[in-house]
Amino acid sequence: MLAEDLHRMAAHERAQQLQYDHHIIVCSGTACRSANSEAVRQALEQQVQERSQIGVCTVTNGGCRGLCAAGPMVSVEPAGLLYQGVTPADAGAIVDSLGSAPVPHILCDTSAAFFSKQRALVLEFAGNLDPDRIESYLANGGYDTLLKAVTEMTPTQIRDEIVRSGLRGRGGAGYSTGLKWNTVAKAQSAEKYVICNGDEGDPGAFMNRSEMEDYPFRILEGMTIAAYAVGAQQGYIYVRAEYPLAVSRLKGAIRQSEKLGLLGNGIFGTSFNFNVDIRLGAGAFVCGEETALIASVEGKRGNPRPRPPYPAEHGLWGHPTLINNVETFANIVPIIRNGSEWFAGIGTAKSKGTKVFALSGRIQNTGLVEIPMGMTLREIIYDIGGGIPGGRHFKAVQTGGPSGGCITAQHLDLPMDYEALMQVGTFMGSGGMIVMDDSSCMVDVARYFMEFCMTESCGKCIPCRVGTAQMFDLLDKITRGEATLDDLALLEELADMVRNTSLCGLGQGAPNPVRSTLRYFRDEYLSHIVDKVCPAGVCKMQHREEVLP
Amino acid sequence: MTRKKLATVWLDGCSGCHMSFLDMDERLLALADSIELVYSPLVDFKQFPERVDLTLVEGAVSSEDDLKKIRHIRQHTRVLISLGDCAVTANVPSMRNPFGVKAILDAVYQQPDLLNAQVPSEGVPSLLPVARPVHMVVPVDVYVPGCPPSADQIYFVVSELLAERQPDLRRMLRFG
Amino acid sequence: MTNRVLTLQINGQEVSGREDETILEVAREHDIHIPTLCQLEGLSSIGACRLCLVEVANVPKLLTACITPIQEGMEVHTESERLNHYRRLVIEMLFSEGNHICSVCVSNGHCELQNMAQLLGVDHVHLPYRNPQRRVDASHDRFIFDPNRCILCTRCVRVCDEVEGAHTWDLKARGIQSQVMTDLNQPWGDSTSCTSCGKCVHLCPTGALFEKGKSVAEMSKRREFLPYLTIMRGKHR
Numbered sequence: 031m032l033a034e035d036l037h038r039m040a041a042h043e044r045a046q047q048l049q050y051d052h053h054i055i056v057c058s059g060t061a062c063r064s065a066n067s068e069a070v071r072q073a074l075e076q077q078v079q080e081r082s083q084i085g086v087c088t089v090t091n092g093g094c095r096g097l098c099a100a101g102p103m104v105s106v107e108p109a110g111l112l113y114q115g116v117t118p119a120d121a122g123a124i125v126d127s128l129g130s131a132p133v134p135h136i137l138c139d140t141s142a143a144f145f146s147k148q149r150a151l152v153l154e155f156a157g158n159l160d161p162d163r164i165e166s167y168l169a170n171g172g173y174d175t176l177l178k179a180v181t182e183m184t185p186t187q188i189r190d191e192i193v194r195s196g197l198r199g200r201g202g203a204g205y206s207t208g209l210k211w212n213t214v215a216k217a218q219s220a221e222k223y224v225i226c227n228g229d230e231g232d233p234g235a236f237m238n239r240s241e242m243e244d245y246p247f248r249i250l251e252g253m254t255i256a257a258y259a260v261g262a263q264q265g266y267i268y269v270r271a272e273y274p275l276a277v278s279r280l281k282g283a284i285r286q287s288e289k290l291g292l293l294g295n296g297i298f299g300t301s302f303n304f305n306v307d308i309r310l311g312a313g314a315f316v317c318g319e320e321t322a323l324i325a326s327v328e329g330k331r332g333n334p335r336p337r338p339p340y341p342a343e344h345g346l347w348g349h350p351t352l353i354n355n356v357e358t359f360a361n362i363v364p365i366i367r368n369g370s371e372w373f374a375g376i377g378t379a380k381s382k383g384t385k386v387f388a389l390s391g392r393i394q395n396t397g398l399v400e401i402p403m404g405m406t407l408r409e410i411i412y413d414i415g416g417g418i419p420g421g422r423h424f425k426a427v428q429t430g431g432p433s434g435g436c437i438t439a440q441h442l443d444l445p446m447d448y449e450a451l452m453q454v455g456t457f458m459g460s461g462g463m464i465v466m467d468d469s470s471c472m473v474d475v476a477r478y479f480m481e482f483c484m485t486e487s488c489g490k491c492i493p494c495r496v497g498t499a500q501m502f503d504l505l506d507k508i509t510r511g512e513a514t515l516d517d518l519a520l521l522e523e524l525a526d527m528v529r530n531t532s533l534c535g536l537g538q539g540a541p542n543p544v545r546s547t548l549r550y551f552r553d554e555y556l557s558h559i560v561d562k563v564c565p566a567g568v569c570k571m572q573h574r575e576e577v578l579p
Numbered sequence: 580m581t582r583k584k585l586a587t588v589w590l591d592g593c594s595g596c597h598m599s600f601l602d603m604d605e606r607l608l609a610l611a612d613s614i615e616l617v618y619s620p621l622v623d624f625k626q627f628p629e630r631v632d633l634t635l636v637e638g639a640v641s642s643e644d645d646l647k648k649i650r651h652i653r654q655h656t657r658v659l660i661s662l663g664d665c666a667v668t669a670n671v672p673s674m675r676n677p678f679g680v681k682a683i684l685d686a687v688y689q690q691p692d693l694l695n696a697q698v699p700s701e702g703v704p705s706l707l708p709v710a711r712p713v714h715m716v717v718p719v720d721v722y723v724p725g726c727p728p729s730a731d732q733i734y735f736v737v738s739e740l741l742a743e744r745q746p747d748l749r750r751m752l753r754f755g
Numbered sequence: 756m757t758n759r760v761l762t763l764q765i766n767g768q769e770v771s772g773r774e775d776e777t778i779l780e781v782a783r784e785h786d787i788h789i790p791t792l793c794q795l796e797g798l799s800s801i802g803a804c805r806l807c808l809v810e811v812a813n814v815p816k817l818l819t820a821c822i823t824p825i826q827e828g829m830e831v832h833t834e835s836e837r838l839n840h841y842r843r844l845v846i847e848m849l850f851s852e853g854n855h856i857c858s859v860c861v862s863n864g865h866c867e868l869q870n871m872a873q874l875l876g877v878d879h880v881h882l883p884y885r886n887p888q889r890r891v892d893a894s895h896d897r898f899i900f901d902p903n904r905c906i907l908c909t910r911c912v913r914v915c916d917e918v919e920g921a922h923t924w925d926l927k928a929r930g931i932q933s934q935v936m937t938d939l940n941q942p943w944g945d946s947t948s949c950t951s952c953g954k955c956v957h958l959c960p961t962g963a964l965f966e967k968g969k970s971v972a973e974m975s976k977r978r979e980f981l982p983y984l985t986i987m988r989g990k991h992r
Contacts, residue, residue, distance in 0.1 A: 335801065336802040714879060
């Protein structure tokens, strides 16, 4: 495919779209699908047919609109209407209303803070793209940026743009993306690889799933630009097999891109070659750790190895390897398209751009939100998130998953950026946000995350293998009301040791929920231990006169 | 100089540590000037005294009786010494731990070829769910691992403690 | 490939080494002892036991000496109260994880775990014992595998793969449930890949792998073959 072909296809698709007066777009993300959106789409198609609207109205699949709690979501373009909680029975009314007043009882207020306070960069197009059709992506400027990158820019220029943009890894640690690209680019090797880390495994995190489901072409385009910028010829997308929809969308996207020559040899008539394959993860959380992920791609047991050397120098099969998170790759196209200055203008001094968060737990608007870096937690929870349901009180929010920590009410006005989160003892993580209200017991929360780390530890290094099990036993003992203050001291001793001596991020981060809850909710631990009372009433205490040793 | 009150206790162990204690031979006579053996399986005192300076504990805490004893002893002892692997690690008595009390008792007392298969319940203390090292039950001041610790090591520990010094046993002793 | 010689400090002592050497290798060349359990010269290093963690000036994290290459001007400290505390905890974790009964073990007196506990001054284990139930595999004609004594150093896995080339041993499950296994979790005696060479048995640091017929304290291991084989195969370093 050459530039002319790209433009011709995009123009053709746009012209096709203009032939219709109305477009009904049904969310086909995993959340809406589980709320029966497939049946809604079929009902809509049938109603369009029955009401002789074929040729006037299209019904297509779209992406996630974020408000997962209110699914299935249906939008009508170009009217710009959004419906929530749609059932197949509403289909007739929606089709009848086309061109006239919207259906009131399912109409979603798009002027609400949930929508108006967000800033869509990664989640551009607000779910209106059909993730199964490359034409839909092309019609909206898809692959224009790759064209610009490989025909007008040198790899160095691209890397400079990424460095200047201030983009930091969206997997959690926040390492400078530009710096990483430069390291891989400078490494001397005939073979280099680009890997997209889609092994999202944190409890309560579903950002990457949605990004892969809705924007598979955008991710491929970002990876291809990255490959050009660092000199790689082969890419892998590592996706967990528990995301079947993401896998099938990515497979479809790769196939369609290959067919059009947007992947393969001589992309846009240049000498640049790039191929992408998918590797499925078999459900091990630790495979999200980059060295374990690389071992898994190589076909070995997914165990991590100590760094240095980093994958940028010694990665897949010993070759320099660029490994970035899904969301990092999703940020590449807007940066190259709009320029680094534009991107650097969003966010805070050291954290640029936006971040996608998955809101879950005790919050009104469960779903996916994208906010500019630096927004306060209060705005996220109360404005965008709609606050805590059931008249309960906000207690804490867990970020960074099982390796993160909690942020309490005293830090509600904390600006969300990498540094600020580190200061209060947690970290950005990949974007999971689990909101807890006063009905949650923080010791129980710590116990839950420790159990997760214990079962997900690969077992290679001793501190993580034994330490997480010992810490889990102690936390379990505390929640049973059988622990002593000595047990608490031992828990803290182990938390320090496991954090400082474990081989990889899983073990190093495993004590974080314990450390964080101890920092802010030590009194809850003491209630369990000294008074044998769970203040939130979650833990079932053993009422024994004397606990046997 | 007043003689220090020394006690030795035998919980769930094979008495090997006590044999090793006796192996101090003539050094026992030397110690005799500075100690008074106030309670021990080697002597015939029935009551653990109110106030004991040093207590050497052999054996793991395996039964209700062990538990009662060691708690009482801890309250009346200034310096408690875990003597030998059973006291320090629960050692051989702990080999039943993975299987649980019932499985062990059944395996021993409920074999089909036994004439009178029954688990003894009269006059014997019931077993705790797991055999534990002494320090998991009460605080311990000095650890002397070994199966058994040698007479030299026991002599060193006792003489250091009699001199009011914390014996530095590191690198001198090992498990097993 | 040329190898530059770098200079660095270990415990304040000026030392030098080739740039492809690890901190551990350079330390050993200069008779500076760093404790290890999983590492063995002649096998690949995996950095699993964490005993060889050292402090390096201006590096916030502790580094794994067996796998970290030296750097010019590096200031390494191999001993500190903090490191010793962590190392003792590692040993305690191993004792608490399995069922290590030294007094009845074939390797009593010849055991690297036992020796390391002595060296590091571990005189008791203050972590609760986990008392796992693990089955012994005595199906092989000549050898026995007792997972109760296994510390998962994976020397057996590595020597079988890297030296013998049979790859009979590998790992199964994960986390605290991890165990080494033969073939695809089949009894060792039924293994079709095992050559019965016994290398795994003799590299095993504890009594987890031993020869049949050996009683308490009778199983001393002979490791001389490994440096011999690696030198003869020209793969030394």
